Amino acid sequence: MEAFLHQIFSGLAAGGIYASVALALVMIYTATHHINFAQGEMAMFATYIGWALIEQVGLPYWVAFFLTIAIAFVAGFTIERIVLRPLADKPVLSIIIAFIGLLVIFNALAGFFFSYTIKAFPSPFPTSPPFGNKFLSWHDLGTVGITVMVLLLLFGFFRFTPLGLAMRAAAFNPESARLVGIRVGLMLALGWGLAASIGGIAGMLVAHVVYLDPNMMSGILLYGFASALLGGIDNPGGAVVGGFIVGVAENLLGAYVIGTELKLSVALVLIIGVLLVRPAGLFGRRLVTRV
Amino acid sequence: MTSNQAAAPLATPLAKPATSWVTTGIFIAVLFALPYLLPVVLPELEGIITLKANFMIFQFTLVIIYAIAILGLNIVTGYSGQISLGHGAFYAIGAYTAAVLMDKLDVPYWATVPVSGALCMVVGFLFGLPALRLTGHYLALATFALALAVPQLLKYKHIEWLTGGVQGIVILKPDAPFGIKFMNADQWLYYFCLFVACIMFWLAMNLIRGRFGRAMIAIRDHPIAAEAMGVNNAMVKSMAFGISAAYTGVAGALGAIAIAFVAPDSFTVFLSISFLVGLVIGGLASISGAIFGAIFIQFVPNIADSISKAAPWAIYGMFLIAAVYVMPTGAAGLVRRLRG
Amino acid sequence: MLISRRVMIASVATAAAAHALPAMAQKKYDTGASDKEIVFGHTGPYSGPASAYGTIGKAIQAYVAKVNDDGGVNGRKLKMITYDDGYSPPKMVEMVRRLVEQDEVLFLFNTLGTPTNTAIHKYVNAKKVPHLFVATGATKWGDPKNFPWTMGWQPNYQTEGKIYAQYILDNKPDAKIGILYQNDDYGKDYLHGFEEGLGEKGRKLIVSKLSYEVTDPTIDSQIVSLKGSGADTFFNITTPKFAAQAIRKSADIEWKPLHFLNNVSASVGSVLTPAGLDKSVGIITALYAKDPTDPQWANDKGYQDWLAWMNKYYPEGDKKDTFNVFGYNVAYTLVAALKQAGDNLTRENVMKQAASLKNLEVPMLLPGIKVSTSATDFYPIEQEQLAKFNGKVFELFGKVYGN
DSSP: OHHHHHHHHHHHHHHHHHHHHHHHHHHHHHHHSOOOTTHHHHHHHHHHHHHIIIIIIOOOHHHHHHHHHHHHHHHHHHHIIIIIGGGTTSOHHHHHHHHHHHHHHHHHHHHHHHOSSOBOOOOSSOSSOGGGOSSSOHHHHHHHHHHHHHHHHHHHHHHHSHHHHHHHHHHHOHHHHHHTTOOHHHHHHHHHHHHHHHHHHHHHHHHHHHOBOTTHHHHHHHHHHHHHHHHOTTOHHHHHHHHHHHHHHHHHIIIIISOSTTHHHHHHHHHHHHHHHSTTOSSOOOOOOOO | OOTTSOOOOOOOOOOOOOSOHHHHHHHHHHHHHHHHHHHHHSGGGOSSSOHHHHHHHHHHHHHHHHHHHHHHHIIIIIISOOOOSOHHHHHHHHHHHHHHHHHHHOOOHHHHHHHHHHHHHHHHHHHHHHHTTSOHHHHHHHHHHHHHHHHHHHTOGGGHHHHOGGGOEEOOOOOOGGGOSSSOHHHHHHHHHHHHHHHHHHHHHHHHHSHHHHHHHHHHHOHHHHHHTTOOHHHHHHHHHHHHHHHHHHHHHHHHHHHTEEOGGGGOHHHHHHHHHHHHHHOTTOTTHHHHHHHHHHHHHHHHHHHOSSOHHHHHHHHHHHHHHHOTTHHHHHHHHHTO | OOOOHHHHHHHHHHHHHHHHOGGGTTOEEOTTBOSSEEEEEEEEOSSSTTGGGHHHHHHHHHHHHHHHHTTOBTTBEEEEEEEEOTTOHHHHHHHHHIIIIISOOSEEEOOBOHHHHHHHHHHHHHHTOOEESOBOOOGGGOOTTTOTTBOOOSOOHHHHHHHHHHHHHHHOTTOOEEEEEESSHHHHHHHHHHHHHHHHHHGGGEEEEEEEOTTOSOOHHHHHHHHHTTOSEEEEEOOHHHHHHHHHHHHHTTOOOEEEEOGGGOOIIIIIHHHOGGGGTTOEEEESBOOTTOGGGTTOHHHHHHHHHHHHHOTTSOTTOHHHHHHHHHHHHHHHHHHHHTTEEOHHHHHHHHTTOOSBOOTTBOTTOOBOOBTTBOOSOOOEEEEEEOSSSEEEEEEEEOO
8 A cells, every 4th residue: 555655746846847847838829829849858958057057057956946946038039030030931840840850959058068977956845754754755735836837827827917818829820919019920939938937946846856867868758748638738737637537647667557568558558548538638628610 | 043032922832743754864863873873973982882882882772761651641641631640650560560471471572562651641640530530739639649559559468469569570671682793782782662652752742632632631621512522531631641551551661771870769659740840940841851851850850969968859850940930931942932 | 802902902902012022921801900000890879778878889989099198009099980879779780781891991899789780790700801899798699600790798697696595595585586677678687587596496586576667757666666675685687767766765765675786787876876875885786897987996006007097188077986897897898809819910810809808807807807709708897796885985805706
């Protein structure tokens, strides 16, 4: 029984990681209607910047944390302006190739600047077990807390602020948005900046658990992608719940049902099965095609 | 150059035959003569059989193999409009089919190629039936999952006796048949692959110009209208996926024979992504695009490596972005535009 | 026989020179070697899933630079051509063919990875190109009968697995063993050696055997399962990142088994420090090289030379990384073999000399561990010593295993 609880909680801890990455994917999707394959590598690179600020510049954790978020925002904004803007009217597949290009660039640059040796990333949370329990660490709880906080901020931002509404409009229907005076280009760039920031947060939370190396995100991105689609790619709350479901389900499957060799494959098959029944994800909005 | 006219709005290029029969004929003739032309073009390779020429022939063999794989992906993505990030899986299945047949059953290498194609067609069709109910990002995830799952399945302990598990299978590289003396193994393999490629390209052209091809394109451009006109969307899409998988499977079998080794590590997700890169850079919905794309994924990484030893993939990434920027319709689209 | 024109001219030229100057009659060259230089080929995973090993290739290059600054080998400069194989077997085949057929190297050196080297194993032996000191611990690289042109270098994984098994049988015969291994050739090789070492009876001691994939984000779930299985002994067959995760997670959930960590991850600087030194106390591993972060070598000549070399030739390299020690040691071995080959730089003689190293002392190997090869022994390093981590360093203990 204790082992079972341990499995559930370590699944929840992993789920927190997937949820934070899924959130970044949902963010960029809401803002641009693209899924950014380079999201994981951008987050990884931002995390290296955070690492350098803490370990090499010597800044306190939270200062470095927020500085990294700001740097990631500017970087995301700039990338949209320089790389993606000129491709705005190109076919979707061309844009995907540009994403792949960004992915390999960030991966190679991280290896070049920071080497491939793993690095420990500090956690701002205490190391003692919280409330005397041994199932979750303060860092796990902190990850969940920060993810939920980001989620609420996003929710409020997109629902209640004029800027958030304008960004959604720009992604949903650029033509009409332009007609009502929204600067669509600026909105897209802002969306990229926000997504990069959220990715940076996710990266810094993840890196403490899995250790920082240039390939840190390659595995996690897939889980984040699956979580986001499972929960509903246009629903931030759904994506977070999706992350926890994927984390727990994968752990339980691996530990009790099919063994560790095939757990990823089977988990993916299950997710796809769910998507076949509910094509818009568990909490997604179903779009009806008009002829 | 007559490319001064304002470029027409670039929608996805239609399946219009871009090259005339004459150009195609000349192109094929050059390909066939290549092993003998190389020493002429590059005088330092004088003498028909030199080591350096052999290596180049080997590289061109790989280009031909990749071209078949990309052509397969083109059928499903370019013509039928379904994105696939998982064609590396079919390449792997084709490669393993060839390797297992040769290793366990002593089937001659040439006979493994059609078997691989047929098996992949069945697998692709069966995968397509449910998966193609998904579209867009969801289909991308499903195919990506396939690319990830196949290498893991290949090393699954209960089929290790067949696949060799993590060790893979070493196979024998075929020599030229009938005791032909004037051709070494590399040259023979080049002609063998070229021969298969010619058949596959010819079949693809006929397929796309025929009834089935028109149905695919109709579904891509307007699924609801196609359905209304009596096209069985689900069936056509699944068939397209099966045919596409068959092409990639054939390429995989040829790849296994050329490399003479298969292992799960040969078929990572990156292979699938490379095919997609080749497809888009070469040109969507274009037969000749497959060849340009294959040349790109074969040679550009090496070029990037020679430019910067420190971070070659950063250079490669910049090439990718520059390529979609300069030629949004791929190399084939660019060629078409330059010819007016 | 396929001989390129340039080689023929070169050999004609040397033949003529030999006529003119009888004193130089001993000089013999194959393609890639000349009076001025020795060209050799290398591939490494500078990109892709195994890029953490890419630093080995850079370290070798840095060592080559040092050798050349010191005057080269018997007056000849070394020229190393290295390509990225991305840890992909097909890419490896292409790059190795490029080295052999286009760059015409004299020999191949320290190509990395088991699946990748398997892909070129037959080819290099058919072409009779020396395939020296490959960077993988599989057992198949020491098979001079069937593959006389291929040779390993490091102690093979199976031998190391057997050492741990022997230790358990001797000291903890009632152990309940849990194993975590990477699901690939490297993990399976260790596992195989370990199980073989335990023998028919000892194998019953294994209570749990779990795998993970390189793409897995964490292995927390496996560690939890291992603890749940009741294991009190843990054989940890993981690469650095997962080793650090495993050490930390087992401490976090208060699982304190007798912990055996494979040599691949036995690095104080790049594994135990990130995992937490206090959490690593008691870990046992088998070593054959000096750990650069271990203070007991601070005044050791071999270490100081290594440090000076790192500072001068590879300043951007990580001085905590044991792979940079690996590159240094293996390149040192190569240079010793080439020195021994003298002016007879044919492929056959290079192979012959690599196979006749006698008790070679390599500066960054542990004292007492030597490199020896013969025409029938293609395993250069076969000795290892157990060491236990005391919170600061790995303390060597017990005998030197192997012959």
